[in-house]
Amino acid sequence: MKNKMFKLVSVAGIALALGACASNPPVEEEVAVTTPPPVRDTTPPPVRDEVVTSREVVQGPPPGTVQDFIVNVGERVYFDTDRYNLDADDMAVLNRQAAWLQAYPTVRIMVAGNCDERGTREYNLGLGERRANSVKDYLVSRGISADRIETISYGKERPIDGRSTPEAWEVNRNSHTQIVSGQVG
Amino acid sequence: MALKRMILSLGVAVTVSMGLGAPAMAQLEGEVTQASAREFRVALPDFNANTPEAQALADQITAIMRNDLRSTGLFDLLTPDSFIQQDLSVLVQPRFADWRIIDTESLGIGEVEIMDDGRMRVAFRLWDTAQEQEHLLSGRRGRQYVTTSENLRRVAHVLADDIYTSLTGDEGYFDSRIVFIAESGPRTARVKRLAIMDQDGANAEFLTNGQHTVLTPRFSPSDQTITYMTYERGRPQVYLFDIETGRSEALGQFQGMTYAPRFSPDGNSVIMAQADNGNSDIYIMDLNSRRRTRLTDHPAIDTSPSMSPDGDEIVFTSDRGGTPQLYVMNRDGSMRTCPSGGRDVACRITFGSGRYSTPVWSPRGDLIAFTRQANGRFYIGVIEPDGEGERLLTEAYLDEGPAWSPNGRVIIFFREDRPGASPALYTVDLTGRNLRRLNTPGDASDPAWSPTLR
Structure with missing residues (x-):
């Protein structure tokens, strides 16, 4: 649990650091729940390369991009051993995901449920399915249409940390929200 | 043949691992209760063959059979050094006393012949040296197969299955994947x-x-x-x-x-x-x-x-x-x-x-x-x-x-x-x-x- 907290804090830290010298702060939970900002024109503006580069340096990933989602919203929530319930940290991430999905209503996502290696393959497939659906159900409860959310279970087949340590198991017990289509830019 | 040998090298396959963590297991309910497994004392001398090529096939067959039987932990395969009778034939009853004296319970005798059409003929009989009678194999006195040498491994597994079934009473499982x-x-x-x-x-x-x-x-x-x-x-x-x-x-x-x-x-x-x-x-x-x-x-x-x-x-x-x-x-x-x-x-x-x-x-x-x-x-x-x-x-x-x-x-x-x-x-x-x-x-x-x- 400590390790997971550390990771979340460090992601937030990056977002704050980027936001400090940018005109747009990172997306907050309250923003856009009731009034989503208009979707940007998906046609890339005819900007010069160096302008784009400097903008990215200053502002971080352009809003509405996969990078924006990963860096400013957070793509994973983490679970305790054998559990699939969401705690306050998880809900904070998922609230940001819901707000972001409200802001970009054409985006469709796939939520993948993952488990650590300390369980049998078949039970873990079932557990991963539950974890993915916990996230889906929560996002639906925050107003995201179920039609936009696919789920998949990878059981213990897709560890993000390949080591056999308690630290690795902690991060490998997660649900991973991936944007599959409709993103801006 | 080169290909066959290469495939075989994947095969001779089994190494014994020792040492269960017995103390840790004992902490759990349902710990291992070990039934005493009977070991059958079996002699499986090299098969006879009519040509050097047939002898090479015969040696592969006996190696596969011995490996199958050993892998079960149920058979004590006697070392050829101890064998007294050397003039074995599938057609002749063995001298039972020569085998009893080295504590053999069962004796397998086989031969391989390469026939005129190039196929191989494999014959095999299993003897009960204590009772001085023949073990039936799938209900018959001895087994004989005529096939191409591509089927050598399967023939060996089938013969090993026959021995296993005859001696243990359970169905053999060596001819499986x-x-x-x-x-x-x-x-x-x-x-x-x-x-x-x-x-x-x-x-x-x-x-x-x-x-x-x-x-x-x-x-x-x-x-x-x-x-x-x-x-x-x-x-x-x-x-x-x-x-x-x-x-x-x-x-x-x-x-x-x-x-x-x-x-x-x-x-x-x-x-x-x-x-x-x-x-x-x-x-x-x-x-x-x-x-x-x-x-x-x-x-x-x-x-x-x-x-x-x-x-x-x-x-x-x-x-x-x-x-x-x-x-x-x-x-x-x-x-x-x-x-x-x-x-x-x-x-x-x-x-x-x-x-x-x-x-x-x-x-x-x-x-x-x-x-x-x-x-x-x-x-x-x-x-x-x-x-x-x-x-x-x-x-x-x-x-x-x-x-x-x-x-x-x-x-x-x-x-x-x-x-x-x-x-x-x-x-x-x-x-x-x-x-x-x-x-x-x-x-x-x-x-x-x-x-x-x-």
Whole structure:
């Protein structure tokens, strides 16, 4: 649990650091729940390369991009051993995901449920399915249409940390929200 | 011939691993009770041959037979140095006294002839040197095969099966194959391919190219079909694979994920788990009509179903009690009287510490093999269908996914023997003492046994 907290804090830290010298702060939970900002024109503006580069340096990933989602919203929530319930940290991430999905209503996502290696393959497939659906159900409860959310279970087949340590198991017990289509830019 | 030898080098295959962690196992209920296994004292002298080429084939055959018999832990193969009688022939009764004096109980005599048409003829007889009479092999006095040398390994396995059956009274299982998952690459980007090999590790080949993750293959008891799970279409689904044609097909199109498939004992159905909206239940699909029937309807995870040999009962994993445990239900969904006394549709049969999963019913019907997880370790064990007589056979960092030999006497499973170790295939007998690692061409997991090939 400590390790997971550390990771979340460090992601937030990056977002704050980027936001400090940018005109747009990172997306907050309250923003856009009731009034989503208009979707940007998906046609890339005819900007010069160096302008784009400097903008990215200053502002971080352009809003509405996969990078924006990963860096400013957070793509994973983490679970305790054998559990699939969401705690306050998880809900904070998922609230940001819901707000972001409200802001970009054409985006469709796939939520993948993952488990650590300390369980049998078949039970873990079932557990991963539950974890993915916990996230889906929560996002639906925050107003995201179920039609936009696919789920998949990878059981213990897709560890993000390949080591056999308690630290690795902690991060490998997660649900991973991936944007599959409709993103801006 | 060069090719044959190369394939064979994959094969001679088995190394004994010693040393179960007995003290750690003793902390758990259901610790190993070791039945005393009888060792049959068998002499299997080199076969006679009519030419040097035939002698080379004969030597391969006897090597394969000896390896098969040794792998069981049931046979003490006597060393040729001790043999007194050298002038053996399949046509002549041996001098029994010469064999009794070196404590031989059974003597196998064979010969190989390369015939004029190039095929080989293999003849074999088995003698009871104590009773001074011939052991019948499949009801006959001796066996003879005429075939091409490509079938050499199978002939050797069939003869070893004859010896095994004649002496132990159980059906032999050497003429059979193992389907498994061949693994390669780093853990964070693992490549998993469907693979198959002979029971002794020979003739390994890949059946899929590794483009999609495949898991948990299981053999049909009645034909050359495998059922398994694949991510081929993104969503994990149960498939069938025809070994003879190399073709695969999805077993129906369902909402959600289908997984944990196994054939019914008659081979006519596949029983599996399906997860929809996060909840896994057990279903059975008739392979002819493709009609599907739901067998459990519970908010818990119900998975890993396996049917009893008569098809009347099903054992499965469920966490309806809070942790994964084994439950038994009737195929028709009727109420049972549970071992704990109450009546229920599904009765819990495991009550030891930790978690139980991946149950698989023995083809003999008497035992259910399982994976148990407790105190940070994994165990393969067996338990009677009424929950009595639990015994743990193995222990390691990860021991998972037992499967039975066709005769219900041996369990194959996969092991990671320490944190970070690669998975490998192991077999263990029901005493827990004869633990062996099978050589595979690379890392391997999720093994399952074919029926015997005849």
